[in-house]
Amino acid sequence: MTVLPRLRKCDFSQVVQTIAVNGEAWPEDFKAVWQPIFMPDSQDVIAPCLSPQGWKLVVNGKPTWTKSFSQIWHQRFGPDRKKLAAVVCPSFGRWTVAVDGETVEKHVQ
Numbered sequence: 001m002t003v004l005p006r007l008r009k010c011d012f013s014q015v016v017q018t019i020a021v022n023g024e025a026w027p028e029d030f031k032a033v034w035q036p037i038f039m040p041d042s043q044d045v046i047a048p049c050l051s052p053q054g055w056k057l058v059v060n061g062k063p064t065w066t067k068s069f070s071q072i073w074h075q076r077f078g079p080d081r082k083k084l085a086a087v088v089c090p091s092f093g094r095w096t097v098a099v100d101g102e103t104v105e106k107h108v109q
Helices: none
Strands: 002-006 016-021 045-051 054-059 071-077 084-091 094-099
Touching (some): 045 071
Antiparallel strands (some): 002 016, 045 054, 071 084, 084 094
């Protein structure tokens, strides 16, 4: 798995990123991608990707959560391999955990 920068119109302000798996790049481009991981027992890849709406968790180039966040880190699957959790920043300086896209009640400062 590789994070690939793509250059548009030879203008470094237009650099976008995508992910490639087994030499095949996702057709979708993002402003940034961060720490992709393979989903359990699968060749599917999930990664935080920066969209115009903010950071979203994306599977094989398609958003998996409807919400976007100021930041998403450390996505992990639960023991049942069905639930997906990540450290998220719903607003600047406010950190919490989201499970399947929904944030937990208490925020950590």
